[in-house]
Amino acid sequence: MYKIVSAQFLAENIKKIEIEAPRIAKKRKAGQFVMIRVGQTGERVPLTIAGSDPEKGTITIIVQGMGKSTKELNRKEAGDTINDIVGPLGAPSHIENFGTAVSIGGGVGAAIAYPTAVALKEAGNYVITINGARSKDLVILEEEMKAVSDEAYITTDDGSYGLHGFVTQKLQQLIDSGKKIDYVLAIGPIPMMKAIAEVTRPYNIPTVVSLNPIMVDGTGMCGGCRVTINNEIKFACVDGPEFDAHLVDFKNLTDRNKIYLTEEKQSAESFVHKCNLQQQL
Amino acid sequence: MEQQSITTKERLAIPRQVMLAQDPEGRNKNFKEVNLGYTPEQAKQEALRCIQCKDPACIKGCPVNIKIDQFIKMIADGNFLGAAKKIKEDNVLPAICGRVCPQEDQCEKLCILTKKRESVAIGNLERFAADYERETGNIELPVIHASTGKKVAIIGSGPAGLSCANDLAQLGHAVTVFEALHELGGVLMYGIPEFRLPKTIVQTEIDGMKKLGITFVPNAVAGRSITVDELLQEEGFDAVFIGVGAGLPWFMGIPGENLVGVYSANEFLTRVNLMKSYDFPENDTPVFNCQGKNVAVFGGGNTAMDAVRTAKRLGAEHAYIVYRRSEAEMPARKEEVHHAREEGIEFLMLMNPLEFLGNDQQWLTGAKCLKMELGEPDDSGRRRPVPIKDSEFILPIDMAVISIGNGSNPLIKQTTPDIDVSKRDTIVVDMNTMATSKENVYAGGDIVTGGATVILAMGAGRTAAAAIHEKLMNTTAN
Numbered sequence: 082m083y084k085i086v087s088a089q090f091l092a093e094n095i096k097k098i099e100i101e102a103p104r105i106a107k108k109r110k111a112g113q114f115v116m117i118r119v120g121q122t123g124e125r126v127p128l129t130i131a132g133s134d135p136e137k138g139t140i141t142i143i144v145q146g147m148g149k150s151t152k153e154l155n156r157k158e159a160g161d162t163i164n165d166i167v168g169p170l171g172a173p174s175h176i177e178n179f180g181t182a183v184s185i186g187g188g189v190g191a192a193i194a195y196p197t198a199v200a201l202k203e204a205g206n207y208v209i210t211i212n213g214a215r216s217k218d219l220v221i222l223e224e225e226m227k228a229v230s231d232e233a234y235i236t237t238d239d240g241s242y243g244l245h246g247f248v249t250q251k252l253q254q255l256i257d258s259g260k261k262i263d264y265v266l267a268i269g270p271i272p273m274m275k276a277i278a279e280v281t282r283p284y285n286i287p288t289v290v291s292l293n294p295i296m297v298d299g300t301g302m303c304g305g306c307r308v309t310i311n312n313e314i315k316f317a318c319v320d321g322p323e324f325d326a327h328l329v330d331f332k333n334l335t336d337r338n339k340i341y342l343t344e345e346k347q348s349a350e351s352f353v354h355k356c357n358l359q360q361q362l
Numbered sequence: 363m364e365q366q367s368i369t370t371k372e373r374l375a376i377p378r379q380v381m382l383a384q385d386p387e388g389r390n391k392n393f394k395e396v397n398l399g400y401t402p403e404q405a406k407q408e409a410l411r412c413i414q415c416k417d418p419a420c421i422k423g424c425p426v427n428i429k430i431d432q433f434i435k436m437i438a439d440g441n442f443l444g445a446a447k448k449i450k451e452d453n454v455l456p457a458i459c460g461r462v463c464p465q466e467d468q469c470e471k472l473c474i475l476t477k478k479r480e481s482v483a484i485g486n487l488e489r490f491a492a493d494y495e496r497e498t499g500n501i502e503l504p505v506i507h508a509s510t511g512k513k514v515a516i517i518g519s520g521p522a523g524l525s526c527a528n529d530l531a532q533l534g535h536a537v538t539v540f541e542a543l544h545e546l547g548g549v550l551m552y553g554i555p556e557f558r559l560p561k562t563i564v565q566t567e568i569d570g571m572k573k574l575g576i577t578f579v580p581n582a583v584a585g586r587s588i589t590v591d592e593l594l595q596e597e598g599f600d601a602v603f604i605g606v607g608a609g610l611p612w613f614m615g616i617p618g619e620n621l622v623g624v625y626s627a628n629e630f631l632t633r634v635n636l637m638k639s640y641d642f643p644e645n646d647t648p649v650f651n652c653q654g655k656n657v658a659v660f661g662g663g664n665t666a667m668d669a670v671r672t673a674k675r676l677g678a679e680h681a682y683i684v685y686r687r688s689e690a691e692m693p694a695r696k697e698e699v700h701h702a703r704e705e706g707i708e709f710l711m712l713m714n715p716l717e718f719l720g721n722d723q724q725w726l727t728g729a730k731c732l733k734m735e736l737g738e739p740d741d742s743g744r745r746r747p748v749p750i751k752d753s754e755f756i757l758p759i760d761m762a763v764i765s766i767g768n769g770s771n772p773l774i775k776q777t778t779p780d781i782d783v784s785k786r787d788t789i790v791v792d793m794n795t796m797a798t799s800k801e802n803v804y805a806g807g808d809i810v811t812g813g814a815t816v817i818l819a820m821g822a823g824r825t826a827a828a829a830i831h832e833k834l835m836n837t838t839a840n
């Protein structure tokens with residue numbers, strides 16, 4: 082059992098959770114993830130590590146309640162426990178001084194883009210961050226991003242904050258302004274990552290995305306997380322999760338991620354139903 | 363004594379006892395164990411069939427050299443607990459091996475009776491003795507030697523790791539077993555299905571080992587959470603045994619393998635066995651909805667049989683084994699093939715997939731296959747399958763399971779480059795000691811041999827334990 086040290090909502094349905102996991106806290110590097118199993122009958126869910134405190138022996142994850150497991154996790158409070166956590170898994174982000182690096186986070190993807198932005202800054206890059214959300218109240222980690230950025234931008238789909246539009250538009254503006262960009266990291270929903278890849282492709286800007294296929298063990302044993310990169314099979318859990326955005330077959334990833342849609346919906350609905358019943362009692 | 367009065371002729375007249383099993387039509391819809399074991403009477407009868415050879419060949423066929431003649435005589439005498447103890451002198455997991463060992467290729471193959479009739483059912487008797495001991499609550503803790511003050515780390519809690527840990531703990535070493543998954547047991551838990559090896563049996567064995575003082579650390583991935591060097595240098599272990607298995611599934615490298623509905627056997631079985639997706643939504647992990655669907659498993663080994671029988675139990679309308687050679691070349695245990703056929707599994711032999719086909723949403727719709735015929739024997743001694751010209755056809759399927767074997771997980775190689783590996787990425791060891799090229803690091807099981815059997819892995823674990831013990835105790839003397 083692993084103890085939750087602190088937990089608070091950053092935005093509606095998006096929670097920051099700090100968990101005691103000393104071995105992971107000591108070893109984890111930017112870009113790596115953990116597998117979490119909330120309860121005894123739970124599934125194994127991959128979640129990127131947003132930060133860690135090696136001295137305190139804790140790691141931080143930022144979770145958006147989407148399916149049953151993440152909704153269940155988001156109901157946890159400080160003092161609660163989770164059954165299992167294993168990591169750090171996946172290859173760490175490739176970090177070097179590229180020159181000017183743009184780190185783009187869409188929605189809860191900002192939680193994953195953030196630790197890599199920190200690492201890019203530490204490596205001496207001129208760091209630009211673009212943080213995109215549907216609306217102002219869903220923007221997370223704004224202050225943290227600002228603190229590590231030489232330039233920090235916010236975009237919202239509805240225009241309630243920052244630039245009215247998508248992260249791709251902001252990136253295009255930066256490119257059009259003549260700024261020399263040496264590296265782009267984009268993390269968020271698949272359509273966003275695909276769109277970013279198309280923005281940078283004509284300029285041959287090295288672009289990396291962090292993929293989120295369905296996983297079971299997360300250690301290379303099952304191959305469920307295989308993705309198509311340059312027409313070759315790769316395992317996201319050991320070969321990734323970060324890949325060259327210009328080589329990713331996004332349609333294959335999108336389609337493979339839909340395999341359990343019916344079951345996921347069933348699980349989430351019955352969980353919410355049970356929770357509502359418990360509240361009424 | 364009744365046994366002494368029985369003549370060899372009378373022994374040979376007893377037919378091989380058939381283990382009771384669940385009815386095929388019922389069991390192919392549930393996950394309960396297929397075999398129900400011998401009754402005590404059956405066990406005694408079967409044991410009487412053993413003619414007690416002076417120089418028993420069967421023992422030479424056992425990778426851990428169980429004193430087969432002796433334990434069988436004890437069963438014939440009605441001393442079931444004595445038989446279980448006798449087996450445990452050489453094999454720490456008899457209830458498991460009695461169920462999953464390929465006896466017909468090992469001990470039973472060499473039984474003298476096979477010259478004219480069926481061999482003694484050694485595996486069934488091993489299982490009976492172990493089950494009797496466990497079910498009557500008579501498992502005794504073995505004698506544990508005084509503490510040596512030495513610490514040994516075992517990486518992997520599968521058959522190799524468990525047997526190595528068990529021997530070292532009995533010899534008085536402080537043993538810690540690190541396991542990557544959240545459950546202990548390795549392939550015994552994630553790979554072999556409940557209907558062939560009930561998980562409570564594995565758990566009972568592991569509980570027994572905890573009583574020996576072995577510490578188990580789940581959720582620890584070697585090469586990520588901990589490295590071999592950290593164990594030796596920072597955590598104060600005097601030796602490390604690597605028994606991580608063959609854990610990287612191979613794919614066939616044909617078009618369409620990333621379509622939705624194409625699984626590795628590891629993924630399909632892990633979802634169903636370890637994550638219990640047969641009990642969805644009570645358990646959260648889903649698996650492909652097989653109800654009324656056509657499922658094809660590609661391969662001919664025990665894992666392929668496990669996968670296809672699992673698909674049938676999940677409701678598949680047609681559950682096929684597609685294999686490129688003929689049934690005679692299939693590496694699966696005969697019993698598994700027999701059970702599979704009884705359960706309605708369809709065997710499509712001499713057939714090789716060329717490509718997986720899908721719809722617009724990239725869901726699998728079929729496999730383009732080629733018919734084969736057998737040619738000359740190849741390096742493995744089996745007749746090579748040769749394509750029949752213009753024999754292509756499409757097998758309509760909704761789900762495919764690739765079960766053609768596993769390679770080595772790259773994590774240990776990447777993080778411990780001073781351990782020599784072969785061209786196939788298996789760890790190179792001295793087979794007499796299981797020592798690797800790195801000082802105080804040993805390895806055994808599938809990570810050394812490539813995909814093999816539970817009993818071979820256990821044998822390797824024991825060999826390593828003996829070598830580690832000798833090394834550590836000699837170091838103390840110096």
